[in-house]
Amino acid sequence: MAFQQLIVTSGSTQTSQAERRSANYKPTIWSYDFVKSLRSEYKEEIYARQAHKMKDEVKCLISGVMDPLAKLELIDIIQRLGLKYQFEAEIKKAIEVIYKDTNNTWLVDNLHATAIWFRLLRQHGYDVPQDVFKRFRDETGNFRASLSEDVEGLLHLYEASFLGFEGENIIEEAKTFTTEHLKNIIGDISPTLARKVAHALDMPLHWRFARLEARWFIDSYAQEQNMNPTLIQLAKFDYNMVQSIHRKEVRKLASWWVEMGLDKMSFTRDRLVEHYFWSMGILFEPEYGPFRYMGTKVICFVTVIDDIYDVYGSLEELELFTDFVYRWDVSEIHKLPCNIKTCLLAMYNTSNEIGYWTLKERGFNIIPYLSKAWADLCKAYLKEAKWYHGGYKPTLEEYLANAVVSIAGPLVLLCCYFLTTDKITEEALNYIDKLPSIIRCSSMLARLTNDLGTSSDELARGDNPKSIQCYINETGASEAMAREYIKSLIDETWKTLNEDMLKRYPFSEPFLSAIPNTGRISQCFYQHGDGHGVPDTWTRDHLISLLVNPIPFKEW
Numbered sequence: 001m002a003f004q005q006l007i008v009t010s011g012s013t014q015t016s017q018a019e020r021r022s023a024n025y026k027p028t029i030w031s032y033d034f035v036k037s038l039r040s041e042y043k044e045e046i047y048a049r050q051a052h053k054m055k056d057e058v059k060c061l062i063s064g065v066m067d068p069l070a071k072l073e074l075i076d077i078i079q080r081l082g083l084k085y086q087f088e089a090e091i092k093k094a095i096e097v098i099y100k101d102t103n104n105t106w107l108v109d110n111l112h113a114t115a116i117w118f119r120l121l122r123q124h125g126y127d128v129p130q131d132v133f134k135r136f137r138d139e140t141g142n143f144r145a146s147l148s149e150d151v152e153g154l155l156h157l158y159e160a161s162f163l164g165f166e167g168e169n170i171i172e173e174a175k176t177f178t179t180e181h182l183k184n185i186i187g188d189i190s191p192t193l194a195r196k197v198a199h200a201l202d203m204p205l206h207w208r209f210a211r212l213e214a215r216w217f218i219d220s221y222a223q224e225q226n227m228n229p230t231l232i233q234l235a236k237f238d239y240n241m242v243q244s245i246h247r248k249e250v251r252k253l254a255s256w257w258v259e260m261g262l263d264k265m266s267f268t269r270d271r272l273v274e275h276y277f278w279s280m281g282i283l284f285e286p287e288y289g290p291f292r293y294m295g296t297k298v299i300c301f302v303t304v305i306d307d308i309y310d311v312y313g314s315l316e317e318l319e320l321f322t323d324f325v326y327r328w329d330v331s332e333i334h335k336l337p338c339n340i341k342t343c344l345l346a347m348y349n350t351s352n353e354i355g356y357w358t359l360k361e362r363g364f365n366i367i368p369y370l371s372k373a374w375a376d377l378c379k380a381y382l383k384e385a386k387w388y389h390g391g392y393k394p395t396l397e398e399y400l401a402n403a404v405v406s407i408a409g410p411l412v413l414l415c416c417y418f419l420t421t422d423k424i425t426e427e428a429l430n431y432i433d434k435l436p437s438i439i440r441c442s443s444m445l446a447r448l449t450n451d452l453g454t455s456s457d458e459l460a461r462g463d464n465p466k467s468i469q470c471y472i473n474e475t476g477a478s479e480a481m482a483r484e485y486i487k488s489l490i491d492e493t494w495k496t497l498n499e500d501m502l503k504r505y506p507f508s509e510p511f512l513s514a515i516p517n518t519g520r521i522s523q524c525f526y527q528h529g530d531g532h533g534v535p536d537t538w539t540r541d542h543l544i545s546l547l548v549n550p551i552p553f554k555e556w
């Protein structure tokens with residue numbers, strides 16, 4: 001039964017259809033019949049025996065005796081192939097052994113070794129010092145010019161520099177030094193090495209969505225002269241197996257979306273598949289299907305409600321909508337026009353269904369926390385709507401204080417916590433609700449990268465100014481200067497988040513990894529423009545790679 005058939009059609013229509021603004025969003029690029037038809041031959045039960053044998057071989061490799069640099073290079077390859085989740089325990093043990101080894105003579109005067117040691121240890125939660133790079137500077141304190149001849153070393157130092165903390169000047173100097181030199185030498189090195197350098201300069205590894213990086217790196221590593229055939233074969237199998245799981249999930253979501261009738265809401269962005277991509281970017285591993293399935297539904301409603309507040313609804317309707325969400329009460333929903341009423345009731349019912357699942361599976365009533373998160377989001381949306389309708393131009397500080405909530409990061413991350421955690425605690429929920437630095441930074445990354453990709457389009461149609469326009473209004477800077485400033489804020493936010501990731505919290509994995517992944521998937525969407533509002537570009541290509549095309553490989 002289509003969802004609209006359940007809705008009472010009487011009630012107010014304060015703003016006629018003809019009077020409403022339109023953002024002229026592009027229709028979905030996906031046929032839902034096609035999405036619902038996605039199948040895969042790569043099912044775990046068919047390939048389990050072969051995969052198990054290969055996994056055992058890789059476990060022996062990780063646990064085997066080899067020099068520390070070779071071990072770190074092996075771990076780096078495994079992680080970039082998308083296999084980290086398969087060998088968490090073995091990798092953790094190997095990294096710990098290397099960290100505790102005080103005989104670090106193998107690092108001396110080896111830029112490549114020092115950089116990969118620094119990057120992987122920080123990535124795995126060890127606060128290793130930036131001072132290890134002092135030995136690569138000359139008597140004036142600058143990085144030695146001769147280092148430019150070590151392209152592999154430069155590349156590893158470049159990647160390591162993105163795990164720096166605020167105030168770490170050596171790391172910041174390393175980033176500037178390596179970026180400049182890599183750009184200068186890219187035309188003078190082998191095509192294979194040039195491809196690696198171009199990939200890194202396009203976006204550093206630390207900022208990349210792991211699943212897309214795996215797809216790129218599988219092809220890249222397969223061309224290496226000393227590649228490990230077992231690793232390549234396992235990576236291809238694993239990619240296709242995980243893809244089959246993702247296909248099953250998105251098929252089910254497409255059926256839900258169409259059955260609800262929400263694909264017919266022409267005033268909002270129909271982005272079901274892209275929203276699944278978003279949840280996949282936060283946690284792609286097979287065991288987190290409940291989050292991807294229910295989290296995608298939440299993200300769908302975030303976009304619908306955002307479009308209601310940004311463009312479609314009148315201020316009177318938005319105030320009513322906010323009040324109903326704040327009270328978590330739809331008894332007076334008849335006061336809203338049909339389209340808005342449909343969306344509110346769909347969100348309300350779906351959220352309660354998620355609450356029921358959590359109570360049944362986790363034994364915890366999440367509704368008070370979930371309803372508050374929705375209310376906080378709608379209040380943030382309403383503030384932006386009042387700015388627009390009142391012609392008010394917020395300062396950048398005002399805008400960002402509200403924007404870390406209006407980007408919906410806190411809501412989505414809250415859902416990620418309770419949908420992936422076996423034992424939900426009030427301590428963790430209350431901590432997340434206070435928007436600590438680690439949550440705030442993740443949301444800020446999503447907000448700022450979104451603004452860089454969408455602000456010009458949104459300004460053209462008369463929406464609230466975003467961070468770029470706020471900075472221009474305050475300083476009189478050009479748009480180009482404002483964009484550079486916002487990019488610098490992204491860089492600084494990552495530094496804070498890097499340091500936050502090393503602290504202790506009332507939650508652990510997988511939620512801890514999901515926090516920076518939220519920033520990473522946003523950077524993936526908005527790196528070259530609005531990959532969400534206008535998805536028929538690189539977003540489409542990413543989704544074809546992730547959901548449609550498996551990697552071909554030889555059978556055993």
